[in-house]
Amino acid sequence: MPWQMVYTEFYFEEDHLPDMTPEKLREAILDYSRRRRRFGGKDKVRHFQFKPEVVAISMMFDNSYRHLKKISALIKKSNKKTVVVVGGIAATSSCATILKEQKNVDGVCFYEGEIPLLNLVNSEKMLDFLENDISWVTRKSLREGRLPQKSLIKNLDEVVNIDYSFVDVSNYAMREAFSPFADKIKQRKQFFLITSRGCPFNCVFCTHSGDKDKSMRYASVEAVIKHVKFLVSKYGMNVLTIYDDQILLNKERAKEIFRRLAKFNLKIEVPSGLSVAFMDEELIGLMRKAGMDTVFLAIESGSPYVLNEIIHKPLKIGMVKPVVQNLRKHGFWIQGFFVSGLPGERDEHRDETVKFIKEVGLDWSSFSLAAPLRGSDLFKICAENNYIQKGIKIGEFDFNKFIINTAEYSADYVVKKTYLMNLDVNFVNNYRMKNKEYKIAADAFRNVAARYPNHAFAYYYLSKALKVLKKEKESHKAMSKYKEILKNDVSWREYAEYFNLIYNKQ
Ligand code: SF4
Structure with missing residues (x-):
């Protein structure tokens, strides 16, 4: 549901929030109403009468926060009775601060939003509902010390079959993730799928690390394949992008999905990093036959110390090489994801990572600089040890910058060192050039x-x-x-x- 709202804002094209003014919004609504869409037509009067009872704003990352004040103020200015709620992982992590600082926000959703939002819009009195529902955090619930609880969709089959009928799908295709095999398909008809939710792991930099709930939920293979069949027959889908965090965790299920995807002759992309620990030869063969030609492996570090003691990732570094050899046998482009700059990581560990990449023979390595996302254990570590600016507020993070300074390494030093790692393994010692x-x-x-x-x-x-x-x-x-x-x-x-x-x- 929040996606639809983001989509609508995006659809207004020329002026994106927060540059939107009431005048521009008026123009945009008029423009939108002229388009012949499911909710379109030419009835501009009706569109101007539109007074939403509730507006839900999605806040997935801290840096959206700087727009929240303006957007919520605009909504209330247009109609002070409109209920304004915020959701998304960044909002969940900072619910108390948001409610303290943003007087135009009425409630913050605690974790997953579908059920709480649906119940909210179906309620008789929305403000009363917000105050009493377990998954909404309000000023009153904070005052009373009431702890919120998640409302999770139990059966993911209910949310697989997304309705695209009011979207002009021909306008959407993302640029493919980095791979020399990209752009093979000239006219991409791309759709997205999330077949599972949750993650049992605890990587220090992930917002998931602060969440004690490690359960997994899966859509049935039947529902997934049925939806794929629908997308192929109705829209001629030729690229399927799977966005699960842990598509391989249930290995037999993953094999079944890839086995059954093979008959659709699609290009399959899985841009989230895959866990090496779950990959065996049969699975790799099935992934290839299903239409994957590029894999992204979430390795994070070539140093066992960093993996186990700092990131808390249960990956045994020795597992990587045999998997890479197997992937190579099946003709994959093999890319590794690495993170650099975690407190406690030293130059010797970074050098170990470079050595590891060269030994294992990855085609490409993508280095991210550690970002202390609010809600992650990394954020707590950085705040407690003053590795980040003291008292840094939500919205003050510049995600384009590396901001962790430790006694041993300045942020500038780590940025430069990491870039040298990138140039070393991807260019100077490029695997394909060497071979x-x-x-x-x-x-x-x-x-x-x-x-x-x-x-x-x-x-x-x-x-x-x-x-x-x-x-x-x-x-x-x-x-x-x-x-x-x-x-x-x-x-x-x-x-x-x-x-x-x-x-x-x-
Ligand atoms: S980074 Fe990935 S594997 Fe690690 S906790 Fe987050 S979702 Fe799980």
Whole structure:
């Protein structure tokens, strides 16, 4: 349900919140009403009469908070009787602060929102309902010290079969996650599916780590396949993106899903990191046959100490290599997810990670800098030890910046060190280049250059790969681009010097 509201805001196109003013909103509603959609038509008068009884705002990350004040004020200004509620994991983690600071917010949903929201809109008196329901946090419930409880959907089959009939699906397709096999399908008809919810693990950086409930819920394989069949026959779906956190946890179920997906001739993407611990040869073969060609492995670190003592991830590092070899046998592009900069991680651990990546032979490694999300154990550790700015408020996080400073390592140092790790394993010691698979390597570097047009190393190594492929002209062009970037950018000159890449010093 919150997705529909986000969708509606997105659909207003030109002016996104928080730049929306009452005048712009009026224009947008008028514009929307002119479109022939299920709720459209030309009855602009009716649309202007629209006074929602309730508006639910989704807040999945802390940085949405800075918009909340403006949005909730606008809603109440338009109609002070409208009930304004907020949901999403970031809102759950900060419910007391939100209710203290945002006078226009009437309630915050505690965890999963479907059931509480449905019950709210079906209630006779919404404000009374909010005050008395177990899954809504209000100022009164906080005053009375009433602890909220989750209202979870027990049977996920009920929420698999999403209704797309009022969305113009041709307008939606995401850019594929990084892979040289991306863009194989020119006309992507992409749909999304979440077949399970929950996670039994406790990774320190995950918002899930602060939640004691580790139960899993699954939609039945039957319901999943039925929905896939519907999407293929009704919309001609050719790309299916599965967004589960733990699609492989129930291995036999996962095998059954992939086995049955094979007949639809789809491209299957699973962009959330997969757990290496659950992958065996049969499963890998079934994933490939179902239409997967790229895997993202949630490895996080090549150091057993960091994995077990800092992240608390029950992965045995020795499991990774045999899985990678198996994936390689089946022709996958293999990418690993790593996190860097956790308090307690030292340079020797980061070096261990680089060594591990080279030994195991990953095609690509994606490094994230640790983000202390509110609600995660990492946030608590950082706040208690002053690794982050003291008293940092919700909404003050800049997620584009790494903000953890420890006594041993400054944030700037970690950022630079991590970037060097990236350049080392993905470019200077690129697995496919080392194995003389120049065509695939070139496609990967091209993909990087398309996303980051100022990436000097992408052009340098693209040029090298193309030269071996005897594409002299293209190779020369890429090398010229590399030199041009270096001429104008001191950081790239420093990186080139660090790795002894050729460049014209004067
Ligand atoms: S990061 Fe993934 S595996 Fe770890 S706790 Fe969160 S959802 Fe589970």
